[in-house]
Amino acid sequence: MSVPQLQLNDTTPITPDDHHNNCLDKTSTRKSLHQNIFGKLRPLPFQYHWTVWYDKYTPESDDPSTKNKLYILHEDVADIATFYRVYNNYPWDKVRVRDSVHIFRKGVEPVPGDPENRNGGCWQFRVPKGKALAFFHEAVILCMANEFQAALEEEHDHVLGISSSVRFNSHLISVWNKLGGNERSIKTxxxxxxxxxxPDLRPSGSHADGYSYRRHGEE
Known part of the structure; x- marks a missing residue:
């Protein structure tokens, strides 16, 4: 089965406002949050560059190291306009069950064995399908805008990327950090x-059912 391809036929920069005009959910709280973030992003490129990956699950493989195959969809997302050209043109509905999309710092592969990830972990959220794309979108924007990174500066930790893995009735959305042994950083x-x-995207129900922290060495 082929990997859903990214088609960037229109090179005209896509602004955050273009995205919001197409969103079905236009709650005032969410728009306020986005406008605040976009105001920080518009003047300058991102502090870090990002790579978009497609992670294809291959259960027929007998070799555990090749259970998943990684493909680069876009190698260098350097600013908000480039991000929205990718985000708005990608066929999200074509991502198959157990396949994943990752947005990671350029130079870091979205696998536990990458040197930057080896001692890290991730907060993993089980998000209902109806909210999954909105959750992923907000998490990625917050990550690229350094909202997560700024909170971890005192702990010398790094947020390395965001993943969304499709399941039957939900998506597993993960926020990866570098220091899986730093409890203060994990809690922060x-x-x-x-x-x-x-507010409408925050997990509901018990902590154990909605989300948990997973260290890569424990998986």
Whole structure:
């Protein structure tokens, strides 16, 4: 089965306002959050450059190291206009069950074995399908705008990327950090994610059912 391809036929920069005009959910809280973030992003390129990956699940493989195959969809997302050209043109509805899309710092592969990830982990959220794309979108924007990173500066930790993995009735959305052994950093990242997300996207129900922290070495 082929990987859903990214088609960037229109090179005209796509602005955040273009995206919002096409959104079905236009709650005032979410628009306020986005406008605040976009105001920070418009003048300058991102502090870090980002790569968009497609992660294809291949259950027929007998070799555990090749269970997933990684493909680069866009190698260098350097600013908000480039991000929206990717985000608005990608066929999100074509991502198959157990396949994943990752947006990671350029130079870091979205696998636990990458040197930057080896001692890290991730906050993993199980998000209902109806909210998954909005959750992923907000998490990525907050990540690229350094909202998560700024919260971890005192701990010398780094947020390395965001993943969305499709399941039957939900998506597993993960926020990866570098220091999986730093409990203060892990807790701070959790609090920052929950505080920065729009209220309607925050996990409901018990902590154990909605989300948890997973160290890569424990998987």
């Amino acid at each position: 990242l959790e609090q920052t994610i929950l505080e920065r997300l729009s």
